[in-house]
Amino acid sequence: MDKIDRSILFLLQKDGKITIKEIAERLNLTTTPIFERVKKLERDGYIKSYKAIIDRKKVNLQLVVFCNVTLNLHQTDYLKKFEKDIQQFPEVAECYHVAGMFDYLIKIYAQDMERYQDFLSNKLASLENISKVQSSFVMTEVKDFSYLPIP
Amino acid sequence: MDKIDRSILFLLQKDGKITIKEIAERLNLTTTPIFERVKKLERDGYIKSYKAIIDRKKVNLQLVVFCNVTLNLHQTDYLKKFEKDIQQFPEVAECYHVAGMFDYLIKIYAQDMERYQDFLSNKLASLENISKVQSSFVMTEVKDFSYLPIP
DNA sequence: ATCAAAAATAGAATAAAATTCTTTAATAAT
DNA sequence: ATTATTAAAGAATTTTATTCTATTTTTGAT
Numbered sequence: 001m002d003k004i005d006r007s008i009l010f011l012l013q014k015d016g017k018i019t020i021k022e023i024a025e026r027l028n029l030t031t032t033p034i035f036e037r038v039k040k041l042e043r044d045g046y047i048k049s050y051k052a053i054i055d056r057k058k059v060n061l062q063l064v065v066f067c068n069v070t071l072n073l074h075q076t077d078y079l080k081k082f083e084k085d086i087q088q089f090p091e092v093a094e095c096y097h098v099a100g101m102f103d104y105l106i107k108i109y110a111q112d113m114e115r116y117q118d119f120l121s122n123k124l125a126s127l128e129n130i131s132k133v134q135s136s137f138v139m140t141e142v143k144d145f146s147y148l149p150i151p
Numbered sequence: 152m153d154k155i156d157r158s159i160l161f162l163l164q165k166d167g168k169i170t171i172k173e174i175a176e177r178l179n180l181t182t183t184p185i186f187e188r189v190k191k192l193e194r195d196g197y198i199k200s201y202k203a204i205i206d207r208k209k210v211n212l213q214l215v216v217f218c219n220v221t222l223n224l225h226q227t228d229y230l231k232k233f234e235k236d237i238q239q240f241p242e243v244a245e246c247y248h249v250a251g252m253f254d255y256l257i258k259i260y261a262q263d264m265e266r267y268q269d270f271l272s273n274k275l276a277s278l279e280n281i282s283k284v285q286s287s288f289v290m291t292e293v294k295d296f297s298y299l300p301i302p
Numbered sequence: 303a304t305c306a307a308a309a310a311t312a313g314a315a316t317a318a319a320a321t322t323c324t325t326t327a328a329t330a331a332t
Numbered sequence: 333a334t335t336a337t338t339a340a341a342g343a344a345t346t347t348t349a350t351t352c353t354a355t356t357t358t359t360g361a362t
Binding site for chain 3: 035
Binding site: 006009012013014015016017044045046047048049050051052053054055056058059060061064066068083086087090091092093094095096097098099100101102104105106109111134135136137138139140141142143144145146147148149150151 | 157160163164165166167168195196197198199200201202203204205206207209210211212215217219234237238241242243244245246247248249250251252253255256260262285286287288289290291292293294295296297298299300301302
């Protein structure tokens with residue numbers, strides 16, 4: 001993991017479709033070393049995957065909501081149960097177990113308020129062990145999918 | 152935007168490196184229509200970009216923290232000022248203006264607690280107009296970078 | 303139902319990129 | 333200094349993306 005590798009990661013997390021050739025040109029190397037470094041970064045797990053970033057509004061997901069979830073019981077079994085259940089819902093894009101004012105932070109995508117309400121009432125609230133749910137509706141995505149500040 | 156386009160988006164958000172050829176095979180079409188559909192989805196903004204997903208722990212970012220930020224003054228000018236300032240910090244990966252219990256939700260990556268404290272004390276808290284900051288430390292990423300539930 | 307126009311697809315050909323291979327240079331350990 | 337190891341260059345090959353032309357399918361107007 002040297003300066004070159006970090007530069008490669010930086011370029012790839014900005015543009016996953018950048019060609020080996022172009023990386024090579026930018027870093028003043030030939031394609032072979034870049035190719036081998038990229039493959040090594042993939043093998044070693046530095047690069048987890050490549051993804052296309054889809055515009056949520058274009059596919060009609062008008063609502064983004066963050067939910068703060070508090071549970072009643074906090075023994076491992078109950079946590080595992082909740083984590084298993086919550087992942088099943090397609091509306092749940094992200095879920096974090098946090099230490100702070102509440103237990104879980106989840107990120108929800110929905111087409112509209114009606115669907116969000118349906119998720120909340122018929123899916124989330126139906127899970128056992130839920131004590132409290134607080135919703136924060138996203139008005140503006142000030143800084144969206146950004147880049148890791150690779151040290 | 153038909154069934155085929157949605158299938159293409161679904162495949163690409165799972166694997167941004169999937170080849171046109173492979174998409175074609177999976178959808179029982181030839182490369183030409185797939186190629187043209189992908190280009191159209193890019194042109195029309197359905198696909199915003201392609202990115203490599205980096206493993207934060209591998210690059211030594213051991214801490215993920217969500218901060219709930221409340222401001223003192225909420226006139227547009229003050230909001231804009233805060234939004235402009237917050238984006239400058241490389242530690243801030245995401246920032247959302249939300250309607251709920253607080254004003255902004257920000258996602259922070261840091262190498263360790265010391266660097267997080269430095270961010271909090273010397274960067275975030277130094278901004279004018281901050282009323283309250285509540286940190287939630289991520290213990291487990293139950294569901295991480297996931298996919299939009301394309302309707 | 304029929305026809306014309308437009309759109310979508312297939313299949314072949316070309317261009318570009320990824321990948322492999324061989325050789326050379328740089329680096330580090332003895 | 334010498335050898336082993338690693339990294340890089342440059343050329344060759346394979347694969348993929350891209351373009352082009354011909355054909356088929358769909359759509360909408362009559």
